[in-house]
Amino acid sequence: xxxxxxxxxxxxxxxxxxxxxxxxxxxxxxxxxxxxxxxxxxxxxxxxxxxxxxxxxxxxxxxxxxxxxxxxxxxxxxxxxxxxxxxxxxxxxxxxxxxxxxxxxxxxxxxxxx
Numbered sequence: 001x002x003x004x005x006x007x008x009x010x011x012x013x014x015x016x017x018x019x020x021x022x023x024x025x026x027x028x029x030x031x032x033x034x035x036x037x038x039x040x041x042x043x044x045x046x047x048x049x050x051x052x053x054x055x056x057x058x059x060x061x062x063x064x065x066x067x068x069x070x071x072x073x074x075x076x077x078x079x080x081x082x083x084x085x086x087x088x089x090x091x092x093x094x095x096x097x098x099x100x101x102x103x104x105x106x107x108x109x110x111x112x113x114x
Contacts, residue, residue: 001025001032008043016042020081027089028060031096037061040084042077056080058088065095 005012005020024038038060045053054077060068070088074080 001028001035002037003040004037005040005042008041010042010044012042016077019078020085023081023085024058024088027085028092031089031092034062034064034092034096035060036063038088040081042081044077045073054080056084058084060088060092062092062095065099068092068095 003021003024005017007016020040020042024040028035028038038058040059041055041057043055043057045055054074056070056072056074056077058068058070060070062068068088068091070084070091072080072084072087074083
């Protein structure tokens with residue numbers, strides 16, 4: 001599982017990078033066999049003016065499914081990372097469980113057809 005974290009419009013500190021990587025690994029560790037790559041883009045939309053403008057954009061590239069894209073805007077970058085990582089983890093799990101449910105229903109039908 002490759003994790004790529006980049007910042008746009010501000011300097012990405014080691015502490016913020018480590019925090020983001022830890023949150024992504026924690027949220028997506030149960031699905032790591034399906035995940036090829038995770039890209040996280042962090043940006044400060046309004047710059048020094050402040051406000052609810054910290055954007056966290058997460059793209060999860062899966063091996064057998066379409067990509068999952070999550071965007072979250074919060075006043076605090078750590079909160080944006082938390083929400084985006086949690087949402088990405090839930091979406092990946094939902095997609096995998098749907099696939100497994102459909103597969104369980106189709107397998108007996110295929111076995112009976114032979």
